[in-house]
Amino acid sequence: MATEVQQRSRSAASASHFKDSDEFDVEDSVINIRDLDVYYGDFQAVAGVTIDVPRNRITAFIGPSGCGKSTVLRCINRMSDLVPSARVEGSIMYFGTEILSPKVDPVEVRRHIGMVFQKPNPFPKSIYENVAWGARINGFKGNMDEHVERCLRQAALWDEVKDKLKESGMALSGGQQQRLCIARALATEPDVILLDEPASALDPISTLKIEELLRELERSYTIVIVTHNMQQAARVSDQTVFFSLSEQRQGILVEAGPTQQIFTNPGDPRTEDYITGRFG
Amino acid sequence: MSANSELGTTQSTVTQHHWRPRISSRNRASKGFSLVFMGATLSAVLLLVLLFGVLLVRGWDWLTLDLILNQYSRHPEESGFQAAIFGSIWLVAGAGVMSFVMGVGTAIFLEEYAPRGGVTDFLQTNISNLSGVPSVVYGLLGLALFVEMLSLGRVLLAGALTMGLLILPIVIIASQEAIRNVPLGLRQAAYSVGATRWQVVWHHVLPAAIPGILTGTILAVSRAIGETAPLIVVGASAVVFTNPSGFFDHYTAMPMQIYQWTKQPQSEFKDLAAAAIIVLMVVLLTMNGIAIYLRQKLGKDRW
Amino acid sequence: MAAERVSMPGGNGRAPIDLSGKRNTGERVIGVVLFLFAAFSVLVTLGIVLVLLFEAITFFRVVPVTDFLFGNEWSALFMEKQWGVLPLVRGTLMTTFIAMVLAVPLGLMSAIYLSEYAKPSARSVLKPALELLAGVPTIVYGYFALTFISPELLKPLFGSEIQVLNGLAAGIAMGIMILPLMASLSEDAIRSVPGSLREAAYALGATKFETSTRVVVPAAVSGIIAAFILSMSRAIGETMIVALASGARPVAGWSPLDGMQTMTGYIVAVFTGDVVYGSIEFQSLFAVGLLLFLMTLSMNVLSQWVARRFRKEYQ
Numbered sequence: 001m002a003t004e005v006q007q008r009s010r011s012a013a014s015a016s017h018f019k020d021s022d023e024f025d026v027e028d029s030v031i032n033i034r035d036l037d038v039y040y041g042d043f044q045a046v047a048g049v050t051i052d053v054p055r056n057r058i059t060a061f062i063g064p065s066g067c068g069k070s071t072v073l074r075c076i077n078r079m080s081d082l083v084p085s086a087r088v089e090g091s092i093m094y095f096g097t098e099i100l101s102p103k104v105d106p107v108e109v110r111r112h113i114g115m116v117f118q119k120p121n122p123f124p125k126s127i128y129e130n131v132a133w134g135a136r137i138n139g140f141k142g143n144m145d146e147h148v149e150r151c152l153r154q155a156a157l158w159d160e161v162k163d164k165l166k167e168s169g170m171a172l173s174g175g176q177q178q179r180l181c182i183a184r185a186l187a188t189e190p191d192v193i194l195l196d197e198p199a200s201a202l203d204p205i206s207t208l209k210i211e212e213l214l215r216e217l218e219r220s221y222t223i224v225i226v227t228h229n230m231q232q233a234a235r236v237s238d239q240t241v242f243f244s245l246s247e248q249r250q251g252i253l254v255e256a257g258p259t260q261q262i263f264t265n266p267g268d269p270r271t272e273d274y275i276t277g278r279f280g
Numbered sequence: 281m282s283a284n285s286e287l288g289t290t291q292s293t294v295t296q297h298h299w300r301p302r303i304s305s306r307n308r309a310s311k312g313f314s315l316v317f318m319g320a321t322l323s324a325v326l327l328l329v330l331l332f333g334v335l336l337v338r339g340w341d342w343l344t345l346d347l348i349l350n351q352y353s354r355h356p357e358e359s360g361f362q363a364a365i366f367g368s369i370w371l372v373a374g375a376g377v378m379s380f381v382m383g384v385g386t387a388i389f390l391e392e393y394a395p396r397g398g399v400t401d402f403l404q405t406n407i408s409n410l411s412g413v414p415s416v417v418y419g420l421l422g423l424a425l426f427v428e429m430l431s432l433g434r435v436l437l438a439g440a441l442t443m444g445l446l447i448l449p450i451v452i453i454a455s456q457e458a459i460r461n462v463p464l465g466l467r468q469a470a471y472s473v474g475a476t477r478w479q480v481v482w483h484h485v486l487p488a489a490i491p492g493i494l495t496g497t498i499l500a501v502s503r504a505i506g507e508t509a510p511l512i513v514v515g516a517s518a519v520v521f522t523n524p525s526g527f528f529d530h531y532t533a534m535p536m537q538i539y540q541w542t543k544q545p546q547s548e549f550k551d552l553a554a555a556a557i558i559v560l561m562v563v564l565l566t567m568n569g570i571a572i573y574l575r576q577k578l579g580k581d582r583w
Numbered sequence: 584m585a586a587e588r589v590s591m592p593g594g595n596g597r598a599p600i601d602l603s604g605k606r607n608t609g610e611r612v613i614g615v616v617l618f619l620f621a622a623f624s625v626l627v628t629l630g631i632v633l634v635l636l637f638e639a640i641t642f643f644r645v646v647p648v649t650d651f652l653f654g655n656e657w658s659a660l661f662m663e664k665q666w667g668v669l670p671l672v673r674g675t676l677m678t679t680f681i682a683m684v685l686a687v688p689l690g691l692m693s694a695i696y697l698s699e700y701a702k703p704s705a706r707s708v709l710k711p712a713l714e715l716l717a718g719v720p721t722i723v724y725g726y727f728a729l730t731f732i733s734p735e736l737l738k739p740l741f742g743s744e745i746q747v748l749n750g751l752a753a754g755i756a757m758g759i760m761i762l763p764l765m766a767s768l769s770e771d772a773i774r775s776v777p778g779s780l781r782e783a784a785y786a787l788g789a790t791k792f793e794t795s796t797r798v799v800v801p802a803a804v805s806g807i808i809a810a811f812i813l814s815m816s817r818a819i820g821e822t823m824i825v826a827l828a829s830g831a832r833p834v835a836g837w838s839p840l841d842g843m844q845t846m847t848g849y850i851v852a853v854f855t856g857d858v859v860y861g862s863i864e865f866q867s868l869f870a871v872g873l874l875l876f877l878m879t880l881s882m883n884v885l886s887q888w889v890a891r892r893f894r895k896e897y898q
Binding site for chain 2: 077079107110119122123124133134137187
């Protein structure tokens, strides 16, 4: 029975082999989410989520749509504050500081925890300015030209744009725009980068480029990525977190663990159902 | 009604309903009424043409350079309304600046800062109401407040402030619309790199909204340039011989002069008024044209 | 290439992270300043109300409110002053009525045409034409009424029955003035009727006329009524057309062929002479202004309520 499940799981994640994921130590985690509840007005969208995000690894949030993955992601950098009806309860610790505390300024949080969105949204400014602006408003001191180049290199975009830094960021292709958004997020020298389905609006080749990029970046940054694409999660992440819907239609965390284990030997039948494509 | 089928003919038991008259007469009615509706719309256009026609017929001969260069005179042949032209320019400049600053600030607050709820709704309703107050009432406000209470007297500043208040709701509403049209993604991107609310507004939202805001302001100002009633109440003069040189001068304005000339019994002055109206309309059309051009140009130049 | 954390203040994740927000004080100040800007609009309303009330109350100390509201004789600028406002109200209502008779059918029909019938090419010409009409300053309409409508159109029609300055000419010109407003507000209401309703009607074999008049317009009726009320309010508050074309003689009768003075016309007529601050004439301006303000305000509020209340019905 178990081997049958394993075989089915493997074939579901077939045509992709698992990354040589490093083991991670849950003790060495940058973000600790405990009992997170999110309400929109009276409706509870997320219930009781508890996750540890290990340092310098890629953690993927997977699960069917509407089960709170993006919502939880947006709580981590307090983007939830921008929704008037949203109420967040529970705890999110970042390097020992409670992010949800009212004493914490969400603006500062976002400097340390960057975000890349599903639909590339570069500023209507030059490529150079797109990267420089975030750094500048956060008090960057130093050689901005070098900094911009550094960020663009890290985002694997430098060679393609080095001769047209003054041109508009919106004139780039979709994949390039998304890498520009990654470079922009890197400009504030965050510790954590959150990506909300970063490749879902892109073509397959750009998608692979971004996945490569993430594997490079995880050496220096902690990454959390929400994705609909299970193969992508399998290819890219070290830890996979599976979300689903409870009977009360709340988003809940079903299972979290090393990616290889989740995909080949899931503990929870719901995870197994999702992985093997029985639902979702 | 019988139906032929492979099963043989069957007699339908459905009762014969009386349908409305044949479809063709209903269609004819529809086409007929469409002409009626079109006629109604065209009549509006025709009235416009008639209006301009009358103005041109009466005023054409008087549309000379003298009209723009000369000053007030009791003799129609020597009359011009240069003082009124400059007075109007001063007035709308003052009103425009004042309403732009207050209006955009208010719009930013309502769209980016105000929490959803009672106070904000109240502010919004209040602005809506202000936009429906008759212009004479603004004149009365200006008279009591600026001319008398603040003892400014019947000077240009009082007129400019009154006009500024009059067009303030227009600027606010147009600016709110422009700000609302800035896509959410742009704000989210800016917030996500750790920008404060004001940084997001100043560096991203406002630049994107400026074309719409400018268009709205120009349209508001073009409304101000044609308003007469508040100026009468606030004390714009009928007889002014020189151009204004400061905000504390006595003044007149184009619509004011037109009003004065129209009221004169002599037919020549009425013709002069028609010519002055043509000048005013040309100014108005130019301003609207600039507003539309700005909207196109700045709108397209968005990267 | 591994990232170096170089130059951001507190950049290295290891250094103590301060999330308390140093930029807050500036932000708070900006928020307050912007709030003050917004609060200014409330001050304007307050200013209008207080100014009107203050002077009107002074007026009502001399002239009893009942005399004002129910008196039928207004001769403010003559020797023996009478302060019954009804003639002015009558003048306002008559000119407004004439204007609405002209503007509502034409405006509504234009709205139906533009949103249901007109091809995009026709729309692209007709809509700007309407907007142009809306942008014409009211004094131009007043001029038109005085120098064209009255002598060239009405005099031949009515001969000696009609005076030079009369309410009919002013009413007609006012109708032309508010026609674009009625048309554009009605059009907005009609356009906001969901397309699915139209589809349902067409699918049943209704003609365009039947769909427009029996399905679409009834669905938009709340917006159309709101448009009606707003247009009427605009007509009531209109000044220059009546000031130029309808005359300055408050009348007791109901004939539009006579001259008449409206509330707005009176306010402006006072300034043809010199008004002394603090005189009874000065105060009367504000009494009439207060009545005018209350009338238009209640109509504006009513129109908003109507639009809101009935909009929910088909959504």
